[in-house]
Amino acid sequence: ETGVTQSPTHLIKTRGQQVTLRCSSQSGHNTVSWYQQALGQGPQFIFQYYREEENGRGNFPPRFSGLQFPNYSSELNVNALELDDSALYLCASSFDLFMDEQYFGPGTRLTVT
């Protein structure tokens, strides 16, 4: 059984650019959540996908969008990058929507200059 994987590990972008981050869920997990963790803070919920549909969103603007694919892998897209978007982006998977346990990937460190 493989754990949650994310790519890339690190990324440097310029303000105004667009970025796509990728996540592969733990085997058998159909629910993926994305979190943003600013330096020195706890993760903040961005949105969640269940069976390819968005199932809830945190307090993030529409320029944060996502996708979940039939194999339950997922993407986070951020448009019009701002300096404050610099953070560790984490994806977490759960076996099912109604299972509480979430398992996190190692994250993608995004730096916006």
Added chain:
Amino acid sequence: QQQVKQSPQSLIVQKGGISIINCAYENTAFDYFPWYQQFPGKGPALLIAIRPDVSEKKEGRFTISFNKSAKQFSLHIMDSQPGDSATYFCAASGQGAGGYNKLIFGAGTRLAVHP
């Protein structure tokens, strides 16, 4: 009402001592309370979790104490080791508080265990 408040911000403990980290919440719809451990450059790892129907849960050296009436829960690390040095996050979620799997995290506690 969605906040989870965590204290202390940082903690220094001698090897073999007990580390205690506290969290408080407001939303009574929360019904799942996990603790995560995070090492630098890594994602959070699920350590232990509790639901409101029990007051204590123990797994190895890690114990969660839960006080439903006070809306508080805490993590106790017994016989703390230098390898326990990490940042610890409490979190909460619930179907009636935004939904399953939508964790609200505390701000974190940086634990240093000195040999």
